[in-house]
Amino acid sequence: MSRPLDLAAIRAEFPILSREINGHPLVYFDNAASAQKPDAVIDAIAHQARTAYANVHRGIHTLSNEATEAYEAARETARAFLNAPAHENILFTKGSTEGINLVASALAGEIQPGDEIVLSIMEHHSNIVPWHFLRERHGAVLRWVGLTEDGALDMADLAGAIGPKTRFVAMTHMSNVLGTVTDMAEIVRLAHAAGAQVLADGSQAAVHMPVDVQALGVDWYVMTGHKLYGPTGIGVVYGTAEALDRARPYQGGGEMIEIVTRDRVTYNTAPHKFEAGTPPILEAIGLGVALDWMQQFDAAEVHAHEMGLYARAREGLRGINGLTVHGEAPGKGAVLTFSLEGAHPHDIAQLLDRYGVAIRAGHHCAQPLMDHLGVTATARASFAIYNTDTEVDAFIEALAKARKMLL
Ligand SMILES: Cc1ncc(COP(=O)(O)O)c(C=O)c1O
Known part of the structure; x- marks a missing residue:
């Protein structure tokens, strides 16, 4: 039997997730770059x-x-x-x-x-x-x-x-x-x-x-x-x-x-x-x-959870003027890459950090793809097993504030 996907219990195993960044609870959405480590590994x-x-x-x-x-x-x-x-x-x-x-x-x-x-x-x-x-x-x-x-x-x-x-x-x-x-x-x-x-x-x-x-x-x-x-x-x-x-x-x-x-x-x-x-x-x-x-967890359940976070975040971005999401292929994974017209991805990531939200900005070591997309850099939020809906909402809220400051 797989271990239930109890997010509070899972998060308690990742000590770093209880950190505050700039006075806000850490929202770690840079998982595609590197994931956090549970106590078991440490x-x-x-x-x-x-x-x-x-x-x-x-x-x-x-x-x-x-x-x-x-x-x-x-x-x-x-x-x-x-x-x-x-x-x-x-x-x-x-x-x-x-x-x-x-x-x-x-x-x-x-x-x-x-x-x-x-x-x-x-x-x-x-x-x-x-x-x-x-x-x-x-x-x-x-x-x-x-x-x-x-x-x-x-x-x-x-x-x-x-x-x-x-x-x-x-x-x-x-x-x-x-x-x-x-x-x-x-x-x-x-x-x-x-x-x-x-x-x-x-x-x-x-x-x-x-x-x-x-x-x-x-x-x-x-x-x-x-x-x-x-x-x-x-x-x-x-x-x-x-x-x-x-x-x-x-x-x-x-x-x-x-x-x-x-x-x-x-x-x-x-x-x-x-x-x-x-x-x-x-x-x-x-x-x-x-x-x-x-492997304690059911892979299909983890996938559904991560895609739920993606869908919530994708929905949150829908209303934002000038925002483009890159990559919407059927069956894609929980990586949300976007550009905001008139705002550099580095500025977006820096402002989100003020609210405790960690995302990635840059060419993601994929310059031929950036060329294909016609950009030099993008912003990317990527989700992991320990992320929550509340964190997605904090990300969307922080992005709205960042947008106001930048545009
Ligand atoms: C698709 C892909 N390939 C290769 C790598 C390189 O992995 P590492 O830096 O761990 O060697 C990464 C890391 O970002 C990646 O996302």
Whole structure:
């Protein structure tokens, strides 16, 4: 049985939510950038460090064995969270950015000049720049897929962009700006038909919907701990056995080798082949606890709650003159991005902060998307499990006041 969605009880587990900002109760709507951490995560990290900390996979002493057990238990939790077939399919990185760099770098050796990599224009820079490296260094050609009017991925454009030269399709599973959820299974179907691999950037999606990497059929799936109510400095890459086998190691160092001699090196098997050096041990353990924490709740109930907050906020913005909401694709997630004519998003965010409301303003690491929208920056409110209707109302009220001051 899932734990009931009792918001008062949930909020009590996030000490930071009881803070006041500028004399107002904190309203934290910057969850797409990074989510707050429950006591369970904060305490688990401290407890591990206090009682059972040592380096992993190296020692034969008790503490090292206990730390290794906890670290590998976190890998098992991540495996189950993504429904990966085996723990070998799960690599720990320091976040999505490192995860995507790992995949792009692992593939670099296979890229010939003229090989094509297909991206959408709503990608985060983390899922753009590593592919630019392959363009700059290996002559890859980047092909860009556009959006429909409401911000959905243009599937006809995608079908046209994938062809015999496509080696790789790298696409978001949920946009951090528009909230658009992509049809990853269909993306995979089109890419695989052309013999191309697919990487799904699940940095946002993994927080808001159950992910089954086997059902999606992706070759690679990437997520990041700090958006999943876990610590910073930890992320997960899922790779199929075949993709991992083909991939070159990303970094060299301890633990990723089998034999090192003066003139030769052979590599360990996955996942260790991709985890050079001392890994983020405490962070991985914290992430495991965060994923367990999330999974106490019914995912459909959490989704309905977050979308309820989105709908309330969307409704609140409806009456405001000169306000544009970016991204209204059917099935989108709880991310509300908007522009207000005549007001810079930074000024809006700064004024909202005066009322204790934390939102994001800027290009959201998505400059090609900003170009497409014809703006340089937007404001973004993004919702999480612990947010409430009262907070949405405080946000709308603060926005009305900010608007009066700015226009
Ligand atoms: C869609 C998307 N991809 C990638 C990233 C990068 O994640 P990280 O900064 O944790 O590496 C983010 C973070 O904002 C994101 O929203």
